[in-house]
Amino acid sequence: GAGVSQSPSNKVTEKGKDVELRCDPISGHTALYWYRQSLGQGLEFLIYFQGNSAPDKSGLPSDRFSAERTGGSVSTLTIQRTQQEDSAVYLCASSFLSWGRNTEAFFGQGTRLTVV
Amino acid sequence: TQLLEQSPQFLSIQEGENLTVYCNSSSVFSSLQWYRQEPGEGPVLLVTVVTGGEVKKLKRLTFQFGDARKDSSLHITAAQPGDTGLYLCAGSRAGTALIFGKGTTLSVSS
Structure with a gap:
């Protein structure tokens, strides 16, 4: 596609359930980021994938959060045993190379x- | 600890007024970016500043990068209702994640 695609656009889940959020980056972009944004707030960094390097997971708020990037393209953010404080907008971004x-x-x- | 502090957090002005939004840090960044976000959308890049003291103009928007590359400002001249949105600054260091400030919510009424 022409842009970064995320699915689903909306997800309502019961406390304690696991959820998976998907991100399709722009083709050819080697860097992929996940951010979390609470209502009217700035972006909280979660995780960063850059090429074949080990991901920067320093922003993940707890071990209930994990992310994968398969084949250097599609990424999935998984939240296990969801809590009410996990409610937010989860944003994915991609770019060429690394942040430069x-x-x-x-x-x-x-x-x-x-x-x- | 918030690496990038934005001020003010909220700004409500009348059409035609001028305004300045500030982005400050105690850290040095290789570049600073400004993004604008509208409700229900992801942020969209407005500008990147990379050189200390650099000034960039984008129509009615003027962006400045501090000499020490620790701070930046966004000045809007003669604001219009279409300028309404969340303005985010973001700092970049080589090889690390882009860090965002908490944003400035701007409301311009006609």
Whole structure:
């Protein structure tokens, strides 16, 4: 596709259930990021994939959160045993190479997760 | 610890007014970016500044990178309702994740 695609766009889940969020980055982009955004707030960094390097997981808030990137393309963010505080918009972004001096990040429209 | 502090957090002004949004840090960044986000959408890049003291203009928007590459400002001249949105600054260091500030929510009424 022409842009970063995220699915689902909305997800309502019961507390304690596991959820998977999917991100299809722009073809050819080697860097992929996941961020979390609470209502009206800035972006909280979660995880960063860059090529074949080990991912930077320093932003994951707990061990209930994990992410994979298969074949250097599609990524899945998994949240196990969801809690109400996990409710937020989860944004995925991709870019060429790594964050550099002139690298633009392209964002998807996000997945709005509501834990009830 | 918030690496990038944005101020003000909220700004509500009338059409035609000027405004400045600030992005400050105690850390040095190789570049700073400004993004604008509308409700239900992902952020969209407005500009990247890379050189200390650099000034970039994008129509009515003027962006400045501090001499020490620790801070940046966004100035909007004669704001219009279409400028309404969440403005985010983001700092980049080589090989690390792009870090975002908490954003400034701008509302411009006609």
